[in-house]
Amino acid sequence: MTQDGDGLRDSSMEGSELHRRLTAIWSTPSGLWGALSTVDHKIIGRRYVTTAFVFLALGGVLSLLIRLQLAQPEARFIGPDRYNQIFTMHGTNMMFLFAVPVMQAMAIYLVPLMVGTRNIAFPRLNAFSYWVYLAGGLLLWIAFAVDTGPDVGWFAYVPLAGPEYGAGKRADIWAQMITFTEVSALAVAVEIVVTVFKQRAPGMSLDRIPLFVWSMLVTSFLVIMAMPAIMVASSSLILDRLVGTHFFNPAEGGDVLLWQHLFWFFGHPEVYIIFLPAVGMVSTIVATFTRRPVFGYLGMVMALIATGVLAFGLWVHHMFVAGLPRLGESFFTASSMAIAVPAGLQIFCWLATMWAGRPVFKTPFLFVIGFMVIFVIGGLTGVMVASVPFDTQVHDTYFVVAHFHYVLVGGAVFPLLGAVYYWFPKFTGRMMSETLGRWIFGLIFTGFNLTFFPMHILGLQGMPRRIYTYQPEMPWSGLNLFISLSAVILALGFLLFFVDAIRSARSGSLAPANPWGARTLEWATSSPPPPYNFARLPVVDRLDPLSDDIEAVPVASGLRVDRRELLTSSVVHASPEAREASPGDSIWPLWAALASTLMLIWSIFSPWAVVWGSIPLAITLIGWFWPKGVPEDEA
Amino acid sequence: MAEKVSSSSKAVFALAGVLFLAASGAILGWFRQPRELRLDPPLSANLDRIKLMPNGISGSPPESYFAIGKPYESDAWNLSQGKRLYAWFGCGSCHGDGRGGVGPSFLDGWWLYGPEMVSIVASIRDGRPHGMPAFRDRMTSEQIWQLAGYVQTIGSYKPKVAAPSRNDDRQTRPAENRGPAKILFDEGPAGVHPDQGPTP
Numbered sequence: 001m002t003q004d005g006d007g008l009r010d011s012s013m014e015g016s017e018l019h020r021r022l023t024a025i026w027s028t029p030s031g032l033w034g035a036l037s038t039v040d041h042k043i044i045g046r047r048y049v050t051t052a053f054v055f056l057a058l059g060g061v062l063s064l065l066i067r068l069q070l071a072q073p074e075a076r077f078i079g080p081d082r083y084n085q086i087f088t089m090h091g092t093n094m095m096f097l098f099a100v101p102v103m104q105a106m107a108i109y110l111v112p113l114m115v116g117t118r119n120i121a122f123p124r125l126n127a128f129s130y131w132v133y134l135a136g137g138l139l140l141w142i143a144f145a146v147d148t149g150p151d152v153g154w155f156a157y158v159p160l161a162g163p164e165y166g167a168g169k170r171a172d173i174w175a176q177m178i179t180f181t182e183v184s185a186l187a188v189a190v191e192i193v194v195t196v197f198k199q200r201a202p203g204m205s206l207d208r209i210p211l212f213v214w215s216m217l218v219t220s221f222l223v224i225m226a227m228p229a230i231m232v233a234s235s236s237l238i239l240d241r242l243v244g245t246h247f248f249n250p251a252e253g254g255d256v257l258l259w260q261h262l263f264w265f266f267g268h269p270e271v272y273i274i275f276l277p278a279v280g281m282v283s284t285i286v287a288t289f290t291r292r293p294v295f296g297y298l299g300m301v302m303a304l305i306a307t308g309v310l311a312f313g314l315w316v317h318h319m320f321v322a323g324l325p326r327l328g329e330s331f332f333t334a335s336s337m338a339i340a341v342p343a344g345l346q347i348f349c350w351l352a353t354m355w356a357g358r359p360v361f362k363t364p365f366l367f368v369i370g371f372m373v374i375f376v377i378g379g380l381t382g383v384m385v386a387s388v389p390f391d392t393q394v395h396d397t398y399f400v401v402a403h404f405h406y407v408l409v410g411g412a413v414f415p416l417l418g419a420v421y422y423w424f425p426k427f428t429g430r431m432m433s434e435t436l437g438r439w440i441f442g443l444i445f446t447g448f449n450l451t452f453f454p455m456h457i458l459g460l461q462g463m464p465r466r467i468y469t470y471q472p473e474m475p476w477s478g479l480n481l482f483i484s485l486s487a488v489i490l491a492l493g494f495l496l497f498f499v500d501a502i503r504s505a506r507s508g509s510l511a512p513a514n515p516w517g518a519r520t521l522e523w524a525t526s527s528p529p530p531p532y533n534f535a536r537l538p539v540v541d542r543l544d545p546l547s548d549d550i551e552a553v554p555v556a557s558g559l560r561v562d563r564r565e566l567l568t569s570s571v572v573h574a575s576p577e578a579r580e581a582s583p584g585d586s587i588w589p590l591w592a593a594l595a596s597t598l599m600l601i602w603s604i605f606s607p608w609a610v611v612w613g614s615i616p617l618a619i620t621l622i623g624w625f626w627p628k629g630v631p632e633d634e635a
Numbered sequence: 636m637a638e639k640v641s642s643s644s645k646a647v648f649a650l651a652g653v654l655f656l657a658a659s660g661a662i663l664g665w666f667r668q669p670r671e672l673r674l675d676p677p678l679s680a681n682l683d684r685i686k687l688m689p690n691g692i693s694g695s696p697p698e699s700y701f702a703i704g705k706p707y708e709s710d711a712w713n714l715s716q717g718k719r720l721y722a723w724f725g726c727g728s729c730h731g732d733g734r735g736g737v738g739p740s741f742l743d744g745w746w747l748y749g750p751e752m753v754s755i756v757a758s759i760r761d762g763r764p765h766g767m768p769a770f771r772d773r774m775t776s777e778q779i780w781q782l783a784g785y786v787q788t789i790g791s792y793k794p795k796v797a798a799p800s801r802n803d804d805r806q807t808r809p810a811e812n813r814g815p816a817k818i819l820f821d822e823g824p825a826g827v828h829p830d831q832g833p834t835p
Contacts, residue, residue, distance in 0.1 A: 032651075081672055142659050147669040163800030163810070168670070168711035244801040244810045251805045605796065 007560040010536065018535050021561040026118070026532040028585065037587040039123035040531060044130050045109030046427060051130075052102035055137055057498065059093040062086050064491055071484035073472040083468035084151035085170075089144050091154030092174060095270065096181045097137045099412055100223075103277035104188040106419060107216040109427065111192055113522035113529060114210050116201030116538040118566045119582045121194035122187075124589045124624065129187035131593030136180025139601060143173040150174035153466065155267060156237070158248040158259045163241045172241060172604040175234040179600055182227045182234075189223035192216050199566060200574040201521065202556055203540040208574075210520045211287075211294060214301050215280025218308040222269045222276070225312065230266035233259060243607050260322060264315035272311040274408060276304060278415035279346055282368050285415075285422050286350050288518040289365040290357025293544055296349040303342035303349075310339045320391045329388045336386035343379055347372065362516075363437030367418030370445045374410025378403060381456065396466075399459025405452045417444070417497065424504065425511030429528045432504040440497045447490030454479045454486075519544030524553050537567055540574070588624035595620045670712045671703075674777050678703060682776045683760075685753045691763075694753045700780075707784035708752060711797035717785025718799045718811070720778055724770065726786075732807045733789040733815065738766065742790040742808075742816035750790065755783035785811075792820035 010018055028038040038044065065086055069078045078086065112120045120126050143149055150170045152161040161171040196217045200209070209217075236247040237259070246252035248259050279300075287294045294300060316324065316332040324332075350372065359365065381403040385391045394400060417440075424432045463476045470476055514523035524546055525534050536555035538545065545553060556576070559565045564582040569575060599613025674682075678699050687694035700707075707713050721727065729738035739747060748754040748763070759779050762769035770779065788798050794814035801810035809815045 079672075081670060138656065138659070142656070159803050162803060164802045167715035167799070168797070241800050242812070244806070244813055246801075246806070249801070249803045251803055 048105030128589035211283035212280035226269035233262035378406030402455035430508030443493030450486035
């Protein structure tokens with residue numbers, strides 16, 4: 001692909017001329033139409049992150065309602081029916097609308113920058129995935145607003161969620177919302193895999209990929225392998241409910257345990273889909289704030305991959321009380337404990353990095369330290385519940401609630417908040433407040449531990465999960481009141497975080513290109529990056545390509561500036577292979593997402609929706625892929 | 636420049652989003668009533684005041700039934716409760732899965748006393764000649780209405796939107812949301828014309 005003479009190249013172009021031409025070809029046009037049809041990974045990534053944080057706030061409000069109701073015995077703020085919806089919404093929202101999408105959103109924004117390319121692979125699919133995700137979120141929340149929120153728990157076990165006991169459309173809303181978020185998650189996963197494999201900057205061989213990118217690559221493979229299980233599960237559930245199939249009906253040869261297996265075959269890797277990106281974030285932040293590369297790069301990458309593989313071998317530990325053969329119990333106990341090995345390896349690598357480095361205790365680093373403390377506690381209780389006799393005692397009690405909040409909030413939300421503080425200057429061009437950041441960390445760390453640690457004790461005292469109230473005779477009221485009060489501290493921390501984020505986005509101090517002195521490629525361009533990311537694509541010759549002088553990064557030239565063009569490179573060595581066109585803006589992804597939305601929601605009510613709904617979907621896809629009358633690679 | 640563009644388009648975005656949310660909420664809220672797990676006792680007592688024609692067939696439900704939006708015919712929760720009551724009170728021992736047995740069928744296209752809710756409620760509450768017992772003293776008025784709504788659903792010629800789905804039992808006929816009686820109402824050249832069931 002070196003034939004010359006086609007189009008205008010950047011080889012002999014001056015900086016300002018290059019900037020003008022690249023901006024003209026890469027920027028998103030202004031106005032509503034431009035906003036709706038953009039395929040810029042940075043704009044879509046920002047939208048994704050913002051939307052996910054809106055869902056985080058909404059889910060947080062739900063958790064406060066739960067705590068209000070549980071603050072005292074026999075409280076009457078929320079009735080049992082509404083309470084069922086609230087805890088289901090809280091879990092569903094946090095897992096499917098916040099945790100997974102926000103991690104992928106960070107990757108949508110950061111991975112192309114970190115591997116030194118100009119846009120994500122399949123950018124229109126990226127736009128499509130956002131609209132589908134938004135539609136799924138709206139479906140769930142609008143349904144909740146009109147008293148049709150799912151009320152069967154976030155894992156919607158049959159037969160409770162099945163046709164006999166799940167009255168109305170509540171469980172259907174849950175199942176179809178799953179379809180929305182899984183479609184969008186799968187789309188993003190494919191984009192990230194292709195971006196990482198084929199669009200890395202020249203010279204970024206496999207052993208020079210930043211750890212965050214590695215973690216997102218492994219995560220994306222987890223998504224690709226885990227999500228189909230839940231799509232099969234939720235589709236079978238809808239079929240059972242709508243057209244009377246018998247997948248989960250034991251009387252007709254179906255199996256209710258099939259649901260649990262399908263769900264947790266997705267549901268356990270899901271935990272690592274949320275946690276592995278956080279590992280990448282932590283590695284990045286640790287390296288920057290200790291002023292040295294992460295100790296044991298190879299070990300870290302291997303631990304990521306090992307975690308990814310093991311993640312598929314322990315789903316049954318969610319089903320220890322469902323009745324299993326003894327051998328199965330032992331196997332899944334062993335594999336559950338085995339996953340502590342790669343996790344421990346990672347923790348020790350970070351500790352070694354800190355030990356050998358010169359830590360600078362800025363807000364992002366504080367969140368990383370908070371993560372380590374909380375995640376280690378969560379990991380320890382994880383090893384405890386991996387043992388069958390112990391799990392049998394605490395199954396479905398608040399001990400489990402405490403455990404998974406320690407793992408998920410400690411393992412994902414703390415790194416994420418650190419990451420937001422860390423990358424905020426790159427996203428917006430402005431710094432977040434360091435003073436407020438320290439307060440926020442203090443409030444959230446204190447509030448979190450005060451809120452969730454006592455839940456271990458409540459669980460050991462026998463308080464079950466998902467109860468909407470409890471009797472005054474139970475010895476739980478004191479701790480519950482304490483937890484509810486502590487939740488206020490936690491909520492205050494998050495409120496302050498949102499205030500700081502909004503305030504900083506408007507009027508924070510302007511950020512330089514590389515405010516933290518980081519060593520990864522996203523800091524090699526301005527903050528926020530121009531629409532074309534890099535004026536000239538960087539060339540990578542070592543693991544940490546940035547030195548103190550950003551201008552010193554070697555660059556490649558020879559790309560065309562009269563069309564959207566980027567470099568594809570080989571998988572292992574990232575030697576440049578071809579100049580490839582990158583698709584331009586298009587409104588069709590939005591229409592396709594609307595057509596999918598129509599079909600998916602309609603199919604809750606009638607199976608014929610799949611037939612008639614596929615017509616508008618086909619029309620939009622034909623429009624999307626309509627030949628443009630130019631050679632294919634002109635896109 | 637980029638800043639300006641994104642802030643103005645963001646505002647439009649936000650506005651469009653809010654409008655969309657409000658509109659969808661309003662549309663859904665309009666035809667959607669919240670799940671009523673337990674009716675107010677005065678309302679439920681009032682449900683008893685149905686006015687029957689002298690022959691015990693058809694009549695008019697109490698005003699309160701319209702005031703609460705006729706939930707027993709169209710509300711998924713009440714219909715599914717009705718389905719459970721059908722099993723719990725042993726309706727199947729005479730009426731089978733709805734296709735009858737000792738008692739008449741609900742989905743053969745014939746309603747001995749008409750398909751109106753009041754008739755079915757009266758049948759369940761007061762009993763009918765030839766073996767239908769009165770459930771007046773065994774069920775609450777609300778339960779009787781729920782069960783009546785479900786019985787009406789079994790035989791409706793077009794499946795109701797909120798009709799319950801199959802149970803986790805052996806399948807003997809299509810579930811209510813698949814319209815088990817639909818075929819009986821086909822007008823086609825060779826429709827099904829079953830003989831009328833037992834007469835009262």
